[in-house]
Amino acid sequence: xxxxxxxxxxxxxxWVLQLTKRFPALKSSILYLxxxxxxxxxxxxxxxxxxxxxxAKSARSKGTPLAKKPPKHVTHPDYFTDxxxxxxxxxxxxxxxxxxxxxxxxxxxxxxxxxxxxxxIEDYITHVFLALLFRYPSDRCMxxxxxxxxxxxxxxxxxxDLLSSKEFKTRGYKKAIQ
Amino acid sequence: xxxxxxxxxxxxSMTKTGIQRVVRELTSQLWSKDDIHxxxxxxxxxxxxxxxxxxxxxxxxxxxxxxxxxxxxxKKGDIFLDIDASWGDEYCARTLFQKLKKNGVIIAKFHxxxxxxxxxxxxxxxxxxxxxxxxxxALQYADYWLCISKTVERDLISIAEKIGAGIPTTKVIELxxxxxxxxxxxxxxxxxxxxxxxxxxxxxxxxxxxxIEAMDLLIAQNIDIDLVIVGKQxxxxxxxxxxxxxxxxFKKRIHWLKNASDETVTELYKDAFACINTSHYEGxxxxxxxxxxxxxxxxxxxxxxxxxxxxxxxxxxAPTPECVANTIIELQKPDxxxxxxxxxxxxxxxxxxxxxxxxxxxxxDISLIQNFSLPATQAVYISIRPESLARSLESVVENMAFIxxxxxxTSEKYAEAIKKSTQHINLDIKIIEEEKIGLVALPEDxxxxxxxxxxxxxxxxxxxxxxxxxxxxxxxxxxCNTEDFVIDGKHKAHYFFNDGRDWLGAFxxxxxxxxxxxxxxxxxxxxxxxxxxxxxxxxxxxNKELSQKILNRSSxxxxxxxxxxxxxxxxxxxDLFVEATYRTTGWPPNFDSWLPSxxxxxxxxxxxxxxxxxxxxPDAYLADxxxxxxxxxxxxxxxxxxxxxxxxxxxxxxxIIAPKEAKLFIRLNIEDLEFTFSxxxxxxFEHYDHQNLPRFLFIPCSVFGIxxxxxxxxxxxxxxxxQGKATKSIPVLITNNNE
Numbered sequence: 002x003x004x005x006x007x008x009x010x011x012x013x014x015x016w017v018l019q020l021t022k023r024f025p026a027l028k029s030s031i032l033y034l035x036x037x038x039x040x041x042x043x044x045x046x047x048x049x050x051x052x053x054x055x056x057a058k059s060a061r062s063k064g065t066p067l068a069k070k071p072p073k074h075v076t077h078p079d080y081f082t083d084x085x086x087x088x089x090x091x092x093x094x095x096x097x098x099x100x101x102x103x104x105x106x107x108x109x110x111x112x113x114x115x116x117x118x119x120x121x122i123e124d125y126i127t128h129v130f131l132a133l134l135f136r137y138p139s140d141r142c143m144x145x146x147x148x149x150x151x152x153x154x155x156x157x158x159x160x161x162d163l164l165s166s167k168e169f170k171t172r173g174y175k176k177a178i179q
Numbered sequence: 180x181x182x183x184x185x186x187x188x189x190x191x192s193m194t195k196t197g198i199q200r201v202v203r204e205l206t207s208q209l210w211s212k213d214d215i216h217x218x219x220x221x222x223x224x225x226x227x228x229x230x231x232x233x234x235x236x237x238x239x240x241x242x243x244x245x246x247x248x249x250x251x252x253x254k255k256g257d258i259f260l261d262i263d264a265s266w267g268d269e270y271c272a273r274t275l276f277q278k279l280k281k282n283g284v285i286i287a288k289f290h291x292x293x294x295x296x297x298x299x300x301x302x303x304x305x306x307x308x309x310x311x312x313x314x315x316x317a318l319q320y321a322d323y324w325l326c327i328s329k330t331v332e333r334d335l336i337s338i339a340e341k342i343g344a345g346i347p348t349t350k351v352i353e354l355x356x357x358x359x360x361x362x363x364x365x366x367x368x369x370x371x372x373x374x375x376x377x378x379x380x381x382x383x384x385x386x387x388x389x390x391i392e393a394m395d396l397l398i399a400q401n402i403d404i405d406l407v408i409v410g411k412q413x414x415x416x417x418x419x420x421x422x423x424x425x426x427x428x429f430k431k432r433i434h435w436l437k438n439a440s441d442e443t444v445t446e447l448y449k450d451a452f453a454c455i456n457t458s459h460y461e462g463x464x465x466x467x468x469x470x471x472x473x474x475x476x477x478x479x480x481x482x483x484x485x486x487x488x489x490x491x492x493x494x495x496x497a498p499t500p501e502c503v504a505n506t507i508i509e510l511q512k513p514d515x516x517x518x519x520x521x522x523x524x525x526x527x528x529x530x531x532x533x534x535x536x537x538x539x540x541x542x543x544d545i546s547l548i549q550n551f552s553l554p555a556t557q558a559v560y561i562s563i564r565p566e567s568l569a570r571s572l573e574s575v576v577e578n579m580a581f582i583x584x585x586x587x588x589t590s591e592k593y594a595e596a597i598k599k600s601t602q603h604i605n606l607d608i609k610i611i612e613e614e615k616i617g618l619v620a621l622p623e624d625x626x627x628x629x630x631x632x633x634x635x636x637x638x639x640x641x642x643x644x645x646x647x648x649x650x651x652x653x654x655x656x657x658x659c660n661t662e663d664f665v666i667d668g669k670h671k672a673h674y675f676f677n678d679g680r681d682w683l684g685a686f687x688x689x690x691x692x693x694x695x696x697x698x699x700x701x702x703x704x705x706x707x708x709x710x711x712x713x714x715x716x717x718x719x720x721x722n723k724e725l726s727q728k729i730l731n732r733s734s735x736x737x738x739x740x741x742x743x744x745x746x747x748x749x750x751x752x753x754d755l756f757v758e759a760t761y762r763t764t765g766w767p768p769n770f771d772s773w774l775p776s777x778x779x780x781x782x783x784x785x786x787x788x789x790x791x792x793x794x795x796x797p798d799a800y801l802a803d804x805x806x807x808x809x810x811x812x813x814x815x816x817x818x819x820x821x822x823x824x825x826x827x828x829x830x831x832x833x834x835i836i837a838p839k840e841a842k843l844f845i846r847l848n849i850e851d852l853e854f855t856f857s858x859x860x861x862x863x864f865e866h867y868d869h870q871n872l873p874r875f876l877f878i879p880c881s882v883f884g885i886x887x888x889x890x891x892x893x894x895x896x897x898x899x900x901x902q903g904k905a906t907k908s909i910p911v912l913i914t915n916n917n918e
Contacts, residue, residue, distance in 0.1 A: 035685060044495070046628065058454060058684050066193055068443040069854055071869060071870075073852065074849065074852075074870075074872060075846045075874055076848055076849045076872055076874060077848075077849060077850060077851075077852070078822075078824075078848050078850050079850075080697070081680050081697075081700055081701045081703070081704050081705070082701075082705055083319065083705035084316035085318050085319050085342055085343075085344050085700065086311060086312060086316075086483065086703075088343060088344075089296065089311055089314070089315050089318075089338070089342050089343040090311060092341050092342050092402050093296050093297070093299065093338075094299075094305075095298075095299055095307055095308075095311055099311075099312070099315070100540075102312075119909050131308050135308065136305045136308070137304050137308070139303060157811055171338065172269065174271065175269060175271070176271050176274055
């Protein structure tokens with residue numbers, strides 16, 4: 002029953018989206034409502050992501066290497082640090098980005114997921130789990146955390162929760178060696 | 180030298196099979212050695228296992244080590260042996276290796292296989308992640324790899340080549356397998372038909388699917404044989420499990436014993452028609468050794484580690500259902516079956532004691548070099564310039580009395596000319612032609628070609644254990660003795676540049692030589708070695724054995740062979756090398772572009788091409804070098820550096836103050852991957868992007884006006900990076916030296 006309602010809501014939402022293309026005034030009204038009503042805004046965001054989620058899932062294939070970035074130029078401060086793990090992952094299609102894992106561990110915070118893109122959010126959650134807990138998130142974790150990031154429109158609480166989790170404290174990433 | 184063996188994973192796990200079994204067996208054999216300590220990561224620290232802990236470790240009981248082993252206690256020249264499944268450990272392997280290398284520790288990695296990389300679909304995704312982090316860190320930092328089979332060694336090298344890492348220095352250690360054969364269980368009901376035995380956990384890598392397909396073929400052909408699978412249920416086999424258990428011959432012709440005791444397995448080996456292992460991949464193939472040790476006819480996949488460890492005693496096949504079926508039919512001929520039975524009976528399994536002895540001797544060999552103390556009386560050249568070579572050799576005859584013999588590597592084309600040009604030289608000269616030692620179709624890249632030439636030449640039988648390597652544009656200008664190369668039994672390593680990362684290269688387009696030096700610094704730094712530059716075109720003493728080991732490691736990545744040799748050699752053998760500043764003039768030929776980070780001392784050599792100019796006077800050369808340094812010191816700030824981080828441009832000072840004759844070399848550090856870079860100064864405009872940005876900005880101060888009262892000019896920088904546009908104006912004050 003729940004699934005049918007969700008599907009129905011998604012269909013309605015898709016229909017509303019089509020309508021907004023035809024009637025710009027409707028679009029303005031919805032945007033006004035979204036901006037002025039935070040609760041409604043949250044609900045719409047979650048709905049929107051649920052709608053996109055299935056499409057995103059079907060388009061995804063695990064193990065696809067992340068987009069290739071240009072190599073570091075000799076003027077880049079990290080040029081002299083060879084990242085063999087990135088090359089290894091790329092060549093053997095291991096499906097994660099060691100560079101991103103490293104950035105998360107170093108807390109450089111250079112990478113922020115695009116909060117309007119579910120794929121990006123899920124990639125981010127996956128990499129935070131790998132970086133800090135050495136494991137992939139379970140489906141349940143992925144569902145809960147991505148929903149939370151969408152609703153809160155920030156990754157801060159997710160990171161905070163993970164860092165204060167028992168799992169991180171007992172088995173999480175520790176860089177410091179004496 | 181002490182070896183610290185990291186047994187964390189085994190100490191903390193109760194598992195008795197697989198890697199943990201290997202670690203326990205080797206630990207039990209090496210326990211009594213005084214030069215070996217067993218350590219374990221324990222509550223944010225390494226701790227040493229005492230006798231009680233080791234007893235517990237061998238019995239797969241919990242340990243409680245007490246003695247801390249801080250990383251600082253592991254000293255220069257000591258060995259850290261990572262023998263365990265350390266990708267499951269809690270610390271960050273990369274950080275650990277980095278710190279150990281910084282302390283001068285030699286890292287050795289025991290390598291079982293690279294299945295999570297080669298076949299990620301056969302491993303759990305969390306294992307793939309943890310393993311790849313550990314493996315890539317080891318690829319960067321490990322000085323030695325101890326592989327359990329040639330197959331694993333070959334795959335390791337192939338991975339390293341594929342990702343552009345240096346070629347690992349490897350040794351193969353055959354694992355023991357002299358396990359105790361358990362008594363067989365009291366005979367139960369004998370099986371009606373002969374049977375094929377497959378022992379091992381049922382998981383995708385073991386390829387049981389193929390056995391089921393082969394059985395279908397055999398049953399269809401009315402071949403009288405059963406299949407008995409012995410092994411617990413692994414993971415990712417839902418479909419296979421269904422296929423086995425729903426098979427119409429399940430429990431009739433196809434059997435699966437999930438919890439067989441050791442005694443039952445022994446009994447099964449005893450009566451089996453043959454034991455079969457057609458895994459997709461095995462790092463060693465212990466089941467094959469186990470089967471042969473039970474005198475059982477053994478079938479395994481061709482070109483695998485299983486074939487390697489069976490040493491000809493197993494029937495090897497291509498892993499296809501048809502091949503398996505045909506092999507079974509073939510083996511039904513009594514004489515063939517008997518032949519393989521005899522091979523199994525005469526098979527001698529390697530012992531753990533032999534493995535441990537080999538491991539111990541390899542660890543000891545790490546610090547030994549044969550004939551290191553033998554005098555170097557041989558000069559070794561690579562040359563295709565007969566006249567230059569002759570002039571260099573004339574200077575050798577005049578000033579290096581201890582040189583008795585010369586080896587020259589040249590191409591067939593120049594061999595005759597070199598013979599002619601050097602015939603008047605009173606030295607024993609041997610000319611080796613590249614083509615005759617397999618050096619054909621040489622790589623175009625200068626450094627890759629030179630590395631290959633030198634590596635191949637140095638391996639030649641006529642090369643002495645220690646020799647002096649020359650460039651043909653080097654001249655010996657003063658009397659030179661063996662003490663100029665060896666002091667107190669240590670080889671001198673002469674460098675001219677402290678840090679290869681500071682090499683600026685040519686402006687605005689770096690040469691392939693510059694690119695090679697940057698690759699050199701990158702390779703050495705990433706591997707945790709020092710990264711000084713040693714390629715000053717002066718003769719240096721080289722040890723043949725060490726050069727083979729080291730140059731092989733970097734032969735495929737286009738790096739400077741001199742710098743790689745000395746930086747790695749002094750890490751591996753800190754007691755056998757001593758650093759010294761270089762001793763040649765002519766490097767650099769002039770002081771317009773770059774200055775060495777150290778001045779040459781007690782000059783006895785000259786790097787000089789006589790075809791283009793007159794010989795240099797050492798005193799005048801050094802005076803000019805000092806003058807150039809003085810001129811450079813008049814520029815303020817001392818370090819000129821523009822950096823771009825977090826969308827902001829920074830300069831290493833407030834303004835540039837420099838005399839009119841000075842030349843500014845402003846180093847660029849841009850922390851972005853895609854950007855455009857523009858700079859304007861004195862009415863000039865330069866524009867670059869991330870693909871063609873030079874290593875530095877070169878600005879002769881003569882382009883600026885001289886301010887009477889230090890009126891300012893400026894260098895204006897604009898960068899468009901991933902974080903938008905940033906600008907910076909750097910004031911420039913040009914002083915008039917006459918004022």
